[in-house]
Amino acid sequence: MTKLQILKNTLLAAVAATALVACGDDSTELASPGTVAPNPGTGGGDNGGDNGGDNGGDPAVKIGRDGAEYTSEGNCPTGTTAVSVGEQTHCSLSGTLTSDVTLTAGNIYQLSGKVAVGVDVGADGNASAGDPAVLSIEPGAVIYGATATDVLVISRGSEIRAEGTANNPIIFTSALDLDLASELGLTAAASYSGPLLEEPFTSEWGGLVINGRASINTCNQAEVCEAEGEGDSGLYGGNLDTDSSGVMKYVQIKYSGNPITADDELNGIAFQGVGSGTELDYIQVHNGADDGVEFFGGTAQVKHLVITGADDDSLDWTQGWRGKAQHVIIIQNPAQPASDQGIEADNFGDGNDFLPRAQPRLSNMTIVGSASKGGESDIGMLLREGTGANIYNTVVSDFGDACLDIDQDATFTNAGTSATNLTGNLTIESTLLGSNCASVFKEDGNVFDLETFFTSQANNAVGATTLSNNFINGSAENAITGTDVSVIDSFFDATDYAGAVKSDSAADNWTLNWTYGLNPDPECPEGTTASTDGTVCTLSGTYTSDLRLVSGLDYVLDGKVVFGIDVGADGNAAAGDPATLTIEPGVTVMGADQTSYLVISRGSKLNSNGTADAPVTFTAIDPETRDLDVDTSLWGGLVINGRATINTCNQAEVCEAEGEGDSGLYGGDDDTDSSGQIFYTRVVYAGNPITADDELNGIAFQGVGSGTTIDYLQVHNGADDGVEFFGGTAQVKHLVITGADDDSLDWTQGWRGKVQHVLIVQNPNQPGTDQGIEADNFGDGNDFLPRAHPMIANATILGSAAAGGESDIGILLREGTAANLWNVVVADFGDACLDIDQDATFTVSGTSATDLTGDLTMESTLLSDSCASVFKDDGNVFDLETWFNNQANNIVATDSLTALSGAASFKTYINGATENGVTATDVSAIDSFFDATDYVGAVKNAANDWVSGWTVWLNQ
Incomplete structure (x- = not known):
């Protein structure tokens, strides 16, 4: 063998970070270190060209749109029902779960219609019929819905405990993604070959709804408030802002949502009255409809949130959401013709000054439209209907209407008595608005001077963006003086940069391994010679x-x-x-x-x-x-x-x-x-x-x-x-x-x-x-x-x-x-x-x-x-x-x-x-x-x- 005929032994497999030396005899072999390469499904490019591709002749193996293989052991846990789906055995969930259920790894789980976890305990937690339950999901478990009516609802008082890992995320997806059209009598989606973040697929199952007992503002503090969720998703709201609806960690949710009517819609995920006791970290919603993620009131807090390809707005809040979010990536999809705002933020449409007022605190966001790719994307951040917000360390780029817009008198008032009197509850600091937006500021003919409002606050800038891969900072983003929000609020990690991801090094790029479509398969850099594979x-x-x-x-x-x-x-x-x-x-x-x-x-x-x-x-x-x-x-x-x-x-x-x-x-x-x-x-x-x-x-x-x-x-x-x-x-x-x-x-x-x-x-x-x-x-x-x-x-x-x-x-x-x-x-x-x-x-x-x-x-x-x-x-x-x-x-x-x-x-x-x-x-x-x-x-x-x-x- 010549020195360039190198035997490749799968060194780029993502292995446990501590497996630094191989096992065997005396463990004398040097193994590939670290968990740095994307797993199957993180790359872009060709996915087989036929919405799943050839499964190698084994009907018991299904190939997803990302090229990943899906098999099921069929060892269905208590609380689920074994069903035959072609050559595989899946585990079906249906109806209302009133006992705790654990979805074990190695199986594929099917949502059959509306699946409710627990019976609502009421706004005060004492409803006589209340019967809470816990749905636990192990790392690597796959859950799918076959139609837009298949939805998972976590009732007030119940919990979801979906705890994946960086190398083994939990995946919620559609039957079409798993190449199950023929087995389930579905109409197969059109074939597609291209970047995963530009897929046309959406609304292939109903989505995830979590109902909590934190306060909402639809009653304007007249009473302990509750509301009925859209899409027949149950009641939410209450008087416990520290309520816990469980844990979601390292979770992908793909192709979900159901825009039933213009005013009755299921989103990718709906957090309805969810409290701050809920742990939300490392979550991706891909090609969700109507919105990617919507917060209906409550105090839910999230870190490491990725929203790609939302069919309408990517991140939406209303009804007095007062949560927190850090490390947020929003990337719009030119293949979604209805893509709208990166952020659409309301206090409450029926009462712009209703209390408690929406007042989230957000830091280290990168919000990217698709205007340069011919997408429909409108406004990067639309703040309206009386919302407050404290926004730090954010990058907005490539929107077809404007980077930033503020609407309604109640919102102007909330921002301060004037654009230069920044004593209000709506602030933006350490933020770069990209000059590649069609307009940086939306001109609505309002008396509020939006540009002055923005430029008068600390460390803000307007200019060319230098993002790579649509979310990784370049020199322009890293030139922004960041605000260390951890000094202001202990929820936040200490950062010294704007945007979601400081650099493309694996130490900074927290999206590696567990996300879908964000990180194309690496290629040999210019100046090197690539091997055959x-x-x-x-x-x-x-x-x-x-x-x-x-x-x-x-x-x-x-x-x-x-x-x-x-x-x-x-x-x-x-x-x-x-x-x-x-x-x-x-x-x-x-x-x-x-x-x-x-x-x-x-x-x-x-x-x-x-x-x-x-x-x-x-x-x-x-x-x-x-x-x-x-x-x-x-x-x-x-x-x-x-x-x-x-x-x-x-x-x-x-x-x-x-x-x-x-x-x-x-x-x-x-x-x-x-x-x-x-x-x-x-x-x-x-x-x-x-x-x-x-x-x-x-x-x-x-x-x-x-x-x-x-x-x-x-x-x-x-x-x-x-x-x-x-x-x-x-x-x-x-x-x-x-x-x-x-x-x-x-x-x-x-x-x-x-x-x-x-x-x-x-x-x-x-x-x-x-x-x-x-x-x-x-x-x-x-x-x-x-x-x-x-x-x-x-x-x-x-x-x-x-x-x-x-x-x-x-x-x-x-x-x-x-x-x-x-x-x-x-x-x-x-x-x-x-x-x-x-x-x-x-x-x-x-x-x-x-x-x-x-x-x-x-x-x-x-x-x-x-x-x-x-x-x-x-x-x-x-x-x-x-x-x-x-x-x-x-x-x-x-x-x-x-x-x-x-x-x-x-x-x-x-x-x-x-x-x-x-x-x-x-x-x-x-x-x-x-x-x-x-x-x-x-x-x-x-x-x-x-x-x-x-x-x-x-x-x-």
């Missing part, structure tokens, strides 16, 4: 344009891959052409062979944006076939070149050097230089010891400056060294180096960075393993300046001597290096825990072992007698033991480090009683880079284990 993208050569590696695909480095053309030591090289490589959470980048490696040139940047649940992984091709215990040097590694100072010229000039392995020039005159950011990133099996003096490491930071952000980084089984700093001022937190083939952490050429929370664990399976730390100033000039002088705190450095490993010295300080080390634990090295060599190093440590005025210090450190020798005796005149013992809080003792349950016995990185008995130094009082700690070592205890979950090998 389009799931592996190959990078090669030099890139002079920015490149983003999106989640859901895998990437291969073919040969030396360089980002940017070197800008020179001063940043002004004539030929310089910088570029940025951005990597989304969960992405796997594979080196094809030892000659394949990644170089970030001076002036260019790497943004490796992993998360704890979905780290970025650099590894070798076919990672699932590799062995985390023994494999190393399978690909070349990662090199980052920066413009910070190095010392190879001994300050004679602005200094630069040529990196090993033909990795380019580094060094310069900017110690605050930024080479990007690295978060939650793993580099596995990297390095290439080409010759004894020309080696690629796991990662080489060459002249990298302190403006680079590095946090949560692991290098595993790297060769030659795990991580090496060649000069510069790079700073790191949460650094894990495991299984290095030579030294774990190496520095030279005047590195002056800072590191905190460091774990080094050597691997007995690596026969070349050497030092835990090997530290030089500069071998060719031990006193060259600027002198190496890093600051390191909270490190645990473990050899593998007890497991038969080759490990030599825990910390070797030599060739004139300075350093300040605090809160360190060293154990289990086969030669010694600590060694200091060369006269220049002795001098830096002080004029004698008892004169600790130098720049080489070690405090609050435990050297374990598990090392073959605690101190290395080289016959030097320098008294190493006295130097160590004369510094504050240092001890020699038997360590009590422990391993995680199930891990190999030598992977003992968690403090025990001995370590936690050492007096620690709070290094944050010395330098603000450092976190405040009250312990030595990297990990205080298992409860504070920052290592587990995102790293490999250590838990085995």
Whole structure:
């Protein structure tokens, strides 16, 4: 197999975020991390062309419009009735449920007519005939209606507990979506092939209605108020604003609603008098009719709400709704000819000043019409009939009438006594109205100055929008100064941006996995070469344009891959052409062979944006076939070149050097230089010891400056060294180096960075393993300046001597290096825990072992007698033991480090009683880079284990 004939093993499947290493034997295979790729049904494009497509010849498998397969186990729970639908057994619900029912996963459920959960308990909860019930729905359950008369109603006092998950949402849909037309005697929908968000299908079943006992305003506070829901959906309203109607979490509702008459309509979801005790989070309503979601009074609160393709208004409220909503996406559908407002907001049509007045609080909304696609969309936000509202952090774009309209005198009055007197209960802040609306402001000839009202409020703007995929912020949206609404109301999450989704990274894009149609299947970015199936993208050569590696695909480095053309030591090289490589959470980048490696040139940047649940992984091709215990040097590694100072010229000039392995020039005159950011990133099996003096490491930071952000980084089984700093001022937190083939952490050429929370664990399976730390100033000039002088705190450095490993010295300080080390634990090295060599190093440590005025210090450190020798005796005149013992809080003792349950016995990185008995130094009082700690070592205890979950090998 050539290096580009890569065996694809479904790395883009969405797996549990904690499944970071594969199961089996010794769990030594590296698995695809994170839950970042869309599941079936989130993509756009061709859905089979026939409203379901070929089911592969198996009539017991139904293919939905999104290409997803639907099967049913037919194990119908109590309260449902098994019915044969073609070759499948479905579980039917009908009539009124007066006992609790649980819809278990693995089945398909059929709504037969109007299904009511519970018998209404009345406005005060005491109706004599009241008989509440709970309908619980497990993740992955599918519920469908066959006609517009099939509707699910939750009665007052009863509850729905639909709790899906991000990877296994609950789906309410239609029989036609499940390709059941022939089995149920229905007229099949017209065939359709195109983007899922532009489907013509709607009103294929009746929808969902939830009735609660929160207050409504149709009585204008004359009495405890109740009303009859449209579509014969029952009574709602009461006097309990904290009423709970249950939980809806990770739920899709598709093709629902029934516009029976112009004044009697079922919506996608109707929240009727629903109280704030109801938990609503991660809900999508797709192609709902009449409206997508309508709130009839009450105080219901929702987060992460998606409304796509509503047939009339997307989000509608009336009758005094006083709820809250945050993270809201509204996208209209050009295929819905009746699409109207993004938001249509009333207090009450029959009494514009009736109380309690509608006064919702809404934040972080993106509201997008379809005017540019020929859709009917009218107004982005229509606020009328006396409503109040506090609206923050909103983006409105692409409406065919206007972005914003306010109507009726009662609404004007509610907004303030004039457009410039903003003392009223209708406010809009930190909002961008798109200039691509046909009109930004609706001109109705009203005396109210709408434009002045809008522009007079804080942080509002009118201008071009730069949304991608119709809902993801671009530069224009992120330029809006956001309002942190969490300071105003604790219901809200803290945000610093306008719009619903800050960026397309998986860390920000909360729609991934569980929604329908929003996230098209990823494609290999321009500048890469796609494999035959389009799931592996190959990078090669030099890139002079920015490149983003999106989640859901895998990437291969073919040969030396360089980002940017070197800008020179001063940043002004004539030929310089910088570029940025951005990597989304969960992405796997594979080196094809030892000659394949990644170089970030001076002036260019790497943004490796992993998360704890979905780290970025650099590894070798076919990672699932590799062995985390023994494999190393399978690909070349990662090199980052920066413009910070190095010392190879001994300050004679602005200094630069040529990196090993033909990795380019580094060094310069900017110690605050930024080479990007690295978060939650793993580099596995990297390095290439080409010759004894020309080696690629796991990662080489060459002249990298302190403006680079590095946090949560692991290098595993790297060769030659795990991580090496060649000069510069790079700073790191949460650094894990495991299984290095030579030294774990190496520095030279005047590195002056800072590191905190460091774990080094050597691997007995690596026969070349050497030092835990090997530290030089500069071998060719031990006193060259600027002198190496890093600051390191909270490190645990473990050899593998007890497991038969080759490990030599825990910390070797030599060739004139300075350093300040605090809160360190060293154990289990086969030669010694600590060694200091060369006269220049002795001098830096002080004029004698008892004169600790130098720049080489070690405090609050435990050297374990598990090392073959605690101190290395080289016959030097320098008294190493006295130097160590004369510094504050240092001890020699038997360590009590422990391993995680199930891990190999030598992977003992968690403090025990001995370590936690050492007096620690709070290094944050010395330098603000450092976190405040009250312990030595990297990990205080298992409860504070920052290592587990995102790293490999250590838990085995």
